[in-house]
Amino acid sequence: MRRAFFFPHPRKPTDRPGRVPFHVRAPLLSAHGCTVGEAVVCADGYADDTIGTNQDPCVFSAPAGPFLSYCRINREDAKNYIRGTKKLLSHSMSEGDVIVFGKYEPGDEHGPTERVWVDTVLVVAQRPPQWPTSQRTVGGPCNSHRHQGKPACGQKKWALKDPPGFAARITGAPDGAQTDAYRYNLSDAERGGMHCCTNLDEYRVIVGARSNEPVALDPLSTSFVSLAQRSPDGRSWWPAWVTGEHFEPEAWEAIRRFVDEQVRPPPRGYELSGTIAQFDSFDTAMHLCRKIVQVSGGDQGRPGTVAVPPLTPLRLKRRDPRTATTVPIGDA
Known part of the structure; x- marks a missing residue:
C-alpha cells in the first residue's frame, strides 16, 4: 500500500534557505505531452537563482531524479522524526511512497489553514540507498x-x-x-x-523516480516540481498553491484538518517549520497533488504543466552562510 508524507519547510529564507525562484530549462510535462523548455520554479535556496552549499531536496540532480540527502534526515531527534514515531523518513520509505514538500498559510502554529503550497513532489524510486x-x-x-x-x-x-x-x-x-x-x-x-x-x-538518501510520459502524472508515478506562480500580491514568485476554492468542501476539509492537526507544530517542542507527517490516506495526498498540477504553470501560460527533474539552471549563484558571501556558481 502506497503512503504519502507532508514535509513542511520555510518559504522565506532567513538564516536558513527557503523556496526561491530559479530560471531553469527542463522537461515540461502535462497530460497533453512533454516538451523541453524554459520556466521559473521555486526550489531550495537563499535568493533568486541562488543556492546554498547544497540544494535539498536536490532538483538540479542530473543525471538522476530528485533526491533528499541531508535535510531532516541527518540526525535522530523529535524535530526530524515522522510525527507520532521515532523514525526518520530515510529509514521508512518504500518504492512508490510519496513526499510532498510545501507549507501552509498562515505560517504559525494556530491555523486554521487557508492556503497550501507545494514546490516538489518526490515519488520514491527504491528503498533509500545507504x-x-x-x-x-x-x-x-x-x-x-x-x-x-x-x-x-x-x-x-x-x-x-x-x-x-x-x-x-x-x-x-x-x-x-x-x-x-x-x-x-x-x-x-x-x-x-x-x-x-x-x-x-x-x-x-531518498532518491526520486521520474518519467517524462504524460500517463505518469495523474497516478503520481513521477516526481515533479510545480511551476512558480505569482504571490497573492503579485510582487514575487511562490510555489504553486491552492485554497479551499479549488476543492469540493469535503476534500478541502480533509486536507485542512490534516495540516492543522498533524503538520502544524504544537506550541512547544518543535521548530516552527512544522512536523513531517503521514497523510491519513493516500487519496488525500493524491487529491492535493492533482490540484497542484492543475494550477501549476497557469501564470506562465502553461496551465496543468509541471517540470520533471533533473532541472538545468540557466543562471546560478552560490551563497555560503558561514561567510555570508555570494559568488557566481562557476567560482563557488
Missing part, C-alpha cells in the same frame, strides 16, 4: 567548517565516505564528480563542507 560511513574519533578533527573555534562536527561519530563515489552510484554516471548531483548537493560532504559527518552509522 551512503557508506566511516567511524571517527568523537571530539577529534574532521573535515567540517569550524564554529566558534571548534569543529562543528566534534561530537558526531561517523563521516560520510567518498561523495563522488556515492554520486556515481545513485546517478549511474561513470564519474560522479562530474554530475550536477555532486556539484550542487553531494559535494557538501567533502572536506570543508557542512555535512561531512553524522551521528547515523546507517545513513540513507
